Amino acid sequence: MNLSDVKDAFPILKQLENGQPLVYLDSGATAQTPVSVIDTIARYYREENANVHRGVYGLSERATDAYEGARSKVRRFLNAASDKEIIFVRGTTEAINLVAQTWGRRHLKAGDEVVITEMEHHSNIVPWQLLREELGIKLVVVPMTDDGEIRLADFEACLTSKTQLVSVVHMSNALGTINPVADMVQAAKKVGAKVLLDGAQAVPHMSVDVRALDCDFYAFSGHKLYGPTGIGVLYGKEALLDAMPPYQAGGDMIYSVTFDKTEYNVLPYKFEAGTPNISGAIGLGAAIDFVESIGLDTIAAYEHELLTYATRQLQTIDGLRIIGTAPNKGGVISFIVEGTHPHDMATLMDQDGIALRASHHCAMPVMQHFDVPATLRASFGVYNTHEDIDRLVAAVEEARTMLV
Numbered sequence: 324m325n326l327s328d329v330k331d332a333f334p335i336l337k338q339l340e341n342g343q344p345l346v347y348l349d350s351g352a353t354a355q356t357p358v359s360v361i362d363t364i365a366r367y368y369r370e371e372n373a374n375v376h377r378g379v380y381g382l383s384e385r386a387t388d389a390y391e392g393a394r395s396k397v398r399r400f401l402n403a404a405s406d407k408e409i410i411f412v413r414g415t416t417e418a419i420n421l422v423a424q425t426w427g428r429r430h431l432k433a434g435d436e437v438v439i440t441e442m443e444h445h446s447n448i449v450p451w452q453l454l455r456e457e458l459g460i461k462l463v464v465v466p467m468t469d470d471g472e473i474r475l476a477d478f479e480a481c482l483t484s485k486t487q488l489v490s491v492v493h494m495s496n497a498l499g500t501i502n503p504v505a506d507m508v509q510a511a512k513k514v515g516a517k518v519l520l521d522g523a524q525a526v527p528h529m530s531v532d533v534r535a536l537d538c539d540f541y542a543f544s545g546h547k548l549y550g551p552t553g554i555g556v557l558y559g560k561e562a563l564l565d566a567m568p569p570y571q572a573g574g575d576m577i578y579s580v581t582f583d584k585t586e587y588n589v590l591p592y593k594f595e596a597g598t599p600n601i602s603g604a605i606g607l608g609a610a611i612d613f614v615e616s617i618g619l620d621t622i623a624a625y626e627h628e629l630l631t632y633a634t635r636q637l638q639t640i641d642g643l644r645i646i647g648t649a650p651n652k653g654g655v656i657s658f659i660v661e662g663t664h665p666h667d668m669a670t671l672m673d674q675d676g677i678a679l680r681a682s683h684h685c686a687m688p689v690m691q692h693f694d695v696p697a698t699l700r701a702s703f704g705v706y707n708t709h710e711d712i713d714r715l716v717a718a719v720e721e722a723r724t725m726l727v
């Protein structure tokens with residue numbers, strides 16, 4: 324699909340917001356859904372809906388083929404070695420919690436160190452704090468610079484012989500910073516640590532190859548990749564997943580059950596208890612088809628160009644301060660306007676049809692670092708245009724004039 328045709332693929336973007344054409348700049352929270360994904364999910368419920376894996380009738384077998392076909396698409400999308408390494412979860416948050424509650428509780432003990440960074444989303448902070456309370460592990464936080472960058476030297480300085488796990492964000496949702504995760508993985512391996520990468524923001528914006536990265540776990544959410552909510556993926560190296568205890572218990576994750584003993588199912592089903600989000604997985608598969616029809620490299624280049632244009636245009640506004648100016652960024656711009664509160668700005672900008680986030684973005688330590696209560700955040704999707712940026716800049720100017 325050509326980028327010039329992309330916007331037409333999103334029905335929601337045709338609507339007016341407060342009498343103005345909608346300019347959606349909150350894809351970092353959730354991306355919009357192309358008609359190909361909507362139609363795929365509708366078709367599943369019209370023609371294929373049945374429970375998976377256990378039916379011995381055609382409809383269930385077709386639903387199973389569609390569900391497992393989506394898993395294979397994810398495998399190829401991440402360049403994983405096997406479908407066994409692709410676990411469907413609700414989203415990035417559940418993926419990280421699954422690793423913390425299974426691999427973490429099994430392998431970590433008092434005094435072991437888990438390394439995260441100062442720019443993590445709360446879903447990659449709090450699960451490890453729960454383990455700190457339960458097991459007495461030590462949480463080591465890599466500081467970021469005032470540009471919102473993690474310097475590799477600062478990361479390496481946090482690694483010790485006690486480092487058992489590094490869990491870091493690939494691309495920051497609050498700043499847009501893209502971290503040097505390939506180098507971070509190599510440095511972590513030198514001290515024998517496992518590595519989990521939080522790919523929630525990276526996967527929609529760039530090509531991800533988990534084998535080239537050599538990470539042990541990789542997590543992302545379908546709804547940020549133009550797919551439905553309620554579906555996400557945990558990638559894990561097969562040997563690690565095989566050795567981990569189940570996360571949740573019930574149907575489908577078992578091979579046999581007696582009151583004396585239960586044998587668990589094989590991968591990936593050991594980690595997929597109960598009826599899965601069948602339509603969500605199939606919708607995620609359609610979302611992967613959509614982004615691959617454009618090309619991740621094409622998406623990355625286009626969004627970089629948008630980011631450059633938006634940064635230049637926003638910087639012309641008096642009193643506007645961009646939060647997060649790392650040299651390597653994805654399609655996210657956080658900013659504040661002196662003398663205003665982000666919530667007031669966003670509320671006024673909504674009157675101009677501009678949808679952007681005013682929040683701490685579930686990254687409160689980032690806000691503390693920059694000494695701000697929140698930021699305005701414009702986060703881009705494949706459907707955004709230069710005209711959207713011009714509308715954004717005009718709305719910021721208008722809101723600023725009304726508030727300052």
Ligand SMILES: Cc1ncc(COP(=O)(O)O)c(CNc2co[nH]c2=O)c1O
Binds near residue numbers: 446684
């Ligand atoms: C880097 C990062 N990690 C984890 C998550 C959690 O993903 P979920 O489990 O699908 O919710 C998010 C969601 N980020 C945002 C959700 O809303 N605004 C955001 O910036 C994120 O941006």
